[in-house]
Amino acid sequence: MNAELAQLLDRVRGLSEDVDFACVREWKGQGSGRKAVGYMPIYVPRELIHASGMLPVGVLGAGDRLEIIRGDAYFQSYICHIPRSTIEMALTGRLDVLDGMLFPSICDVIRNLSGMWRLLFPDRYVRYVDVPQNFSPDVGGAYWRRELEQLWSDFSGLAGRPRDARALARSLEIYNENRREIRRLYEARSLEPWLYPASELYLVTRAGSVLPPEEHTTLLRRYRELVAEESERREEDLSRIVLVGTFCEQPPLGLLLTLERAGCSIVDDDLLLGLRWLTEDVPEEGDPLDRLAAAYLECSCQTASVYQPEGRRGGWLVESVKRNQAEGVIFCAPSFCDPALLEQPMLVEALAAEGIPHTQFKYSENTGQFAVIREQAGTFSDSIRLWSEA
Amino acid sequence: MLLQKEMIGKHYRDLASAGDEGSKVVYTFVPGNLTELMGSFGVLPVLPEINALQSGMRKLSGDYISEAEKQGHSEDVCTYVKCDIGMLKKGNVGPTGLKLPEPDLLLLSYTGCFTFMKWFELLRQEYDCPVAMLHVPYQADGRIHDHHRDYIVEQLESEVIPKLEQVTGRRFDEERLRQRLALSAEAENDLVWVLESAKNVPSPIDAYFGGVYYIGPIFTAFRGTQAGVEYYQTLRAEIEERLAERRGPTTPEGELEEERYRLVMEGPPNWTSFREFWRMFSEEGAVVVASSYTKVGGLYDRGFRHDPERPLATLADYCMGCYTNLSLPARVDLIADYIREYRADGFMINSVKSCNSFSVGQLLMLRQLEERTGVPGGFIESDLVDPRYFSSANIKNRIESYLQMLEQKRGTAA
Ligand code: SF4
Ligand code: SF4
Numbered sequence: 001m002n003a004e005l006a007q008l009l010d011r012v013r014g015l016s017e018d019v020d021f022a023c024v025r026e027w028k029g030q031g032s033g034r035k036a037v038g039y040m041p042i043y044v045p046r047e048l049i050h051a052s053g054m055l056p057v058g059v060l061g062a063g064d065r066l067e068i069i070r071g072d073a074y075f076q077s078y079i080c081h082i083p084r085s086t087i088e089m090a091l092t093g094r095l096d097v098l099d100g101m102l103f104p105s106i107c108d109v110i111r112n113l114s115g116m117w118r119l120l121f122p123d124r125y126v127r128y129v130d131v132p133q134n135f136s137p138d139v140g141g142a143y144w145r146r147e148l149e150q151l152w153s154d155f156s157g158l159a160g161r162p163r164d165a166r167a168l169a170r171s172l173e174i175y176n177e178n179r180r181e182i183r184r185l186y187e188a189r190s191l192e193p194w195l196y197p198a199s200e201l202y203l204v205t206r207a208g209s210v211l212p213p214e215e216h217t218t219l220l221r222r223y224r225e226l227v228a229e230e231s232e233r234r235e236e237d238l239s240r241i242v243l244v245g246t247f248c249e250q251p252p253l254g255l256l257l258t259l260e261r262a263g264c265s266i267v268d269d270d271l272l273l274g275l276r277w278l279t280e281d282v283p284e285e286g287d288p289l290d291r292l293a294a295a296y297l298e299c300s301c302q303t304a305s306v307y308q309p310e311g312r313r314g315g316w317l318v319e320s321v322k323r324n325q326a327e328g329v330i331f332c333a334p335s336f337c338d339p340a341l342l343e344q345p346m347l348v349e350a351l352a353a354e355g356i357p358h359t360q361f362k363y364s365e366n367t368g369q370f371a372v373i374r375e376q377a378g379t380f381s382d383s384i385r386l387w388s389e390a
Numbered sequence: 391m392l393l394q395k396e397m398i399g400k401h402y403r404d405l406a407s408a409g410d411e412g413s414k415v416v417y418t419f420v421p422g423n424l425t426e427l428m429g430s431f432g433v434l435p436v437l438p439e440i441n442a443l444q445s446g447m448r449k450l451s452g453d454y455i456s457e458a459e460k461q462g463h464s465e466d467v468c469t470y471v472k473c474d475i476g477m478l479k480k481g482n483v484g485p486t487g488l489k490l491p492e493p494d495l496l497l498l499s500y501t502g503c504f505t506f507m508k509w510f511e512l513l514r515q516e517y518d519c520p521v522a523m524l525h526v527p528y529q530a531d532g533r534i535h536d537h538h539r540d541y542i543v544e545q546l547e548s549e550v551i552p553k554l555e556q557v558t559g560r561r562f563d564e565e566r567l568r569q570r571l572a573l574s575a576e577a578e579n580d581l582v583w584v585l586e587s588a589k590n591v592p593s594p595i596d597a598y599f600g601g602v603y604y605i606g607p608i609f610t611a612f613r614g615t616q617a618g619v620e621y622y623q624t625l626r627a628e629i630e631e632r633l634a635e636r637r638g639p640t641t642p643e644g645e646l647e648e649e650r651y652r653l654v655m656e657g658p659p660n661w662t663s664f665r666e667f668w669r670m671f672s673e674e675g676a677v678v679v680a681s682s683y684t685k686v687g688g689l690y691d692r693g694f695r696h697d698p699e700r701p702l703a704t705l706a707d708y709c710m711g712c713y714t715n716l717s718l719p720a721r722v723d724l725i726a727d728y729i730r731e732y733r734a735d736g737f738m739i740n741s742v743k744s745c746n747s748f749s750v751g752q753l754l755m756l757r758q759l760e761e762r763t764g765v766p767g768g769f770i771e772s773d774l775v776d777p778r779y780f781s782s783a784n785i786k787n788r789i790e791s792y793l794q795m796l797e798q799k800r801g802t803a804a
Contacts, residue, residue: 074753076771078466078743083750105528108504112750114530115718119758128530128717133500133507133523134541139548140525143541307500307507307523312515338746341464342471342508346515348462362466 005226008219012203015210016253019062019089021097023210027055028097035159037125038098040086040110041248042274042305044129045148045292047175047282050213051168052155057098058209058274060250061085064366066092074116080336081364082249083113090120100125100158104274106248106305107339125158127151133307135297145293152289168288176281178213181220183276188224190267190324193240195233198266199256208275238265239381240326244317244347245333245340247273247303249365258370259330263381267324270303277301304343313343314350321356327384330377331360357384393621394606399486401611405434406488414558417493417513421686422501422526422709424550426570426614426696430563431554435611436490438509442473444485446661446775454480455776468505468744469776471512478516493519495557497550501526502686502714503747522553526709532720534710542706567701570614574696580622581608582690584629588679589732592649594632596639598678599668602659609687614696641672650675651796654728656682656721656755657740657748660772663780667772670789680728682721685713692724718751722758729763736796738768738789743779766799768792 015023028034036055039046046056062085070091071084089095101124103114114128130147134140156163182205189196204223208216227233241264251271259266280299282291300306302316321329329351333340344360351358359380361373408415414433418424420440428435445451454476455469461479463472477483484490498510498521507523514521524545527538551562584604588597595601604625612618638646642665653671655678660667671678688694694711697704709715716724729737739756741749756767770788773779 074751076741076743076749076753079746079750106504108746109750111504111528111530112718112746115721116751116754118717118719119722119754128528130527130530132541133525134545134549136548139541139544142544143527143537146537304508305504307525308511309521309523313511336466338467338505339508341467342505342512344464345462346512349515 001232002226002229005223005230008223008226009200009203012207012219015207016203017063017065019065020094021057021210024055024057024097027212033160035099036097037100037102037155037158038095039102039129039274040082040104040113042104042106042303043131043277043296043300044102044104044274045151045296046213047168047171047292048148048152048155050174051164051171052152052159053161053167054099054155054159055212058206059086059089059095059098059101060206060209061365062089063250063252064368068366078336080109080249080334081366082334083109085365086113087116090117100127100154102127102129104129105131107337109338110248125154127154131296135309137294137297141293141297144296145289148289148293165288168292172282172288172292173284174213174217178208178217178220179276179278180281181217182208185220185224186268186276192235193238193265193267194236195227195230197260198243198269199253199260202253202256202271205272205275209272236265237385238263239328239384240265240267240324241381242267242317242320242324242326242329243269243271243332244329245331245337245344246271247305247340249334249337251332251363252365252367254370255332255363255367255373258374259377262374262377263385264330264377267326268320273301273303304339312350313346317347318350318354318356321351321354327357328380329356329358330380331358333360333362335362335364393624394603397607397612397617397621401434402484402486402488405436405484405491408434408491414494415491416495416497416554416557417510418497419499419501419503419506420609421503421712421714422499422524423609423687424497424499424524424546424705425611426567426574427546427550427554427705428497429570429614430566431558431560433494433554433558436493437610438474439470440610441477441485441490442470442775443661445473445477447664448485449662449777450477450485451662451775452777468509469774470744471505471509473775474509475512478513493517495519495553496521497524498522499524499526499709501709502528502712503745505747520553520557522550524550524709526715528717529710529715529720530717532717534707538710539703539706542709543702546702546705564701568698571696571698571701571704573616573619574608574614575698577608577613577618577622578688578690578695580626581605583626584622585680585684585691587629587633588677590633591652591733592636592638593652593677593679594629594637594639596641596646596672596678597684598655598659598681599641599664599671600639601678601681601684605684605687639677642669643672646672646675646677648675649677651736651793652677652679652732652734654678654680654725654732654734654737655740656725656737656752658683658686658742658745658774659740660742660780661775662777663782666782667780667785670786674790674793676789676793679732679734682713682725685724688712689724714747718755722755722762725755725759726762729759729765734765735800736765736768736792738770738792741769741771743771743773744776745774766795
């Protein structure tokens with residue numbers, strides 16, 4: 001492997017493993033009065049944080065990199081893992097680097113976690129970001145614009161900077177560019193998946209949750225250039241898979257590697273959805289706050305936490321399978337994840353109607369044993385190939 | 391109790407004959423329900439949570455849940471949903487043995503729980519009928535914002551009312567809605583009197599095990615009706631009498647003779663072993679004097695009343711004010727106040743596996759409440775309607791040790 005590529009991958013792995021947020025501390029140290037605002041999955045309007053001169057920081061749980069000592073005392077056994085490791089990080093001072101924390105409305109766990117934050121850290125800025133489930137511009141749109149306005153005011157207060165529409169317009173462009181670059185990478189991966197292993201693509205994308213967007217865009221570009229120069233990566237005969245259910249609690253890297261080793265080549269997924277939530281650019285003309293609000297209504301991606309006013313669920317998944325010429329779907333949801341698991345039967349039905357094969361298993365961010373998953377994914381991949389040859 | 395049985399029986403009979411009578415049927419949820427609005431259109435509500443809990447009490451839920459799990463529903467998710475889906479797959483025969491009609495509309499009031507949304511999306515796959523979605527913002531910072539109220543009112547005007555009009559072929563009649571809201575407020579006054587009678591020592595009621603019966607009519611189809619008003623008048627008169635005669639609450643074993651412990655309860659009850667669970671308290675002389683579960687359909691005791699003067703805005707405030715739509719700090723405040731106001735010796739949390747909306751954060755609530763009130767708390771785990779998660783011996787043990795601890799504490803204090 002090219003040394004620069006190896007180095008880049010080392011860096012992004014380091015960023016994803018760092019439960020102390022050293023890079024955020026470093027960024028804050030580079031200028032006086034710099035502030036950072038954390039957010040949990042999935043979507044928050046990072047543009048507003050950025051436009052206020054602060055760094056948006058994804059808090060995606062601690063995986064298996066932190067021993068949970070205090071976190072388990074806060075959650076019953078039947079609750080998913082990400083809130084445990086998040087509380088653990090907070091109680092051990094690891095999140096002190098964040099000057100505020102946002103909890104998007106994705107499920108009742110994250111919703112109630114926002115209240116736990118208020119109780120545990122009464123002096124910190126905490127906000128529940130209640131995205132609209134009504135998609136009419138005059139109703140959900142008007143509500144969302146008011147919410148965004150409030151958020152923007154909060155951020156400007158936190159940052160000690162007046163709201164600046166030009167700065168926001170600039171931030172919209174910067175994030176458009178960043179999402180465009182991620183989309184390019186996903187498209188490239190779909191065409192030549194052997195060049196972009198899912199485990200790599202995941203880490204490279206994930207770096208965007210802690211790096212400033214400008215720097216992340218440069219990194220994504222450089223990654224694509226370096227991969228294009230790699231001559232060792234050759235086409236392999238693997239099953240083309242869409243991975244679903246991974247939008248919140250992060251699957252361990254070992255799980256993604258296991259799927260690949262079991263013969264599955266991931267050609268689309270719902271990993272790190274928040275970084276690529278808007279599927280199209282926020283338009284360049286008009287009031288920036290209006291545009292940001294409208295973009296949520298018009299070009300949000302489809303996922304379990306978003307209400308779909310019309311039609312049967314799962315159309316987007318079937319469409320992704322077709323667009324990416326996938327041969328099957330792997331449902332891979334965190335244990336006890338309500339949104340993913342309640343959604344699953346509807347997605348299964350949509351796939352069944354199209355005769356698309358699928359398999360399913362659950363994980364936890366700190367799972368360390370993958371033998372069973374390897375076996376299951378291997379069998380699935382073999383069966384798909386046999387089936388497609390038949 | 392008899393009156394209530396009659397009312398509920400009649401409701402299910404009306405539902406069973408809805409098709410023949412040409413009545414329209416709307417499925418909707420308990421928290422944030424728009425009963426008065428539905429009533430003003432003359433539609434009959436079906437509340438799937440109530441069917442699920444009734445199935446739990448009649449020991450049918452276990453089969454329904456396994457049916458749903460067989461069909462691919464995860465063991466990890468809310469058992470109300472699975473009980474409902476299982477019941478549907480097995481012919482949709484309601485708790486009274488009569489078949490439930492199919493919905494003409496699914497009215498998805500997204501109040502206080504994310505699972506509701508997925509639940510009705512699942513039902514939408516089964517029924518060929520429209521869905522009206524009402525997104526109710528969460529009271530994350532402990533108050534209702536004007537633009538949140540506006541958002542709900544606009545959804546009522548642009549989404550819910552037009553769909554009710556479309557389904558029923560009737561025009562929205564604001565006057566009729568106002569009349570119903572006025573009837574609601576009347577019944578709400580009496581309900582509050584009944585709930586607050588537990589401030590007396592000894593208490594004439596149990597505000598949890600008995601409380602779930604008292605809230606039944608007002609949380610379901612009977613709010614905003616004359617029958618509802620009469621029910622609460624009768625109930626109030628009965629409790630007034632009980633109070634005057636210094637009689638204790640009704641329990642599965644008859645009247646409670648001696649009130650030994652006064653408790654505040656957080657979390658829903660278990661339904662599959664409801665009476666057994668109740669007995670674990672009543673046999674020890676433990677009376678629940680206030681509970682959060684009886685507020686999932688509204689915090690009337692904190693002053694909210696449906697207000698006929700502002701018909702849609704009051705519905706919006708109602709939706710936002712239900713207990714599970716409150717932030718965790720607000721929930722802690724409320725329970726801490728109950729502990730003081732109702733002179734409770736202790737409080738207990740029944741944490742149910744199904745319900746993240748209730749359960750996430752309860753262990754922190756336990757600590758905060760203990761710190762704030764100086765009253766010790768107990769913690770038990772069960773489920774709503776999944777019999778696999780009601781471990782009788784374990785729960786009984788925990789309750790007994792907790793009450794013993796209260797007793798010892800009392801001894802030390804004396
Ligand atoms: S993993 Fe699922 S249930 Fe847990 S916090 Fe995330 S979305 Fe909610
Ligand atoms: S999760 Fe809780 S509030 Fe939601 S439907 Fe289930 S029991 Fe009801």
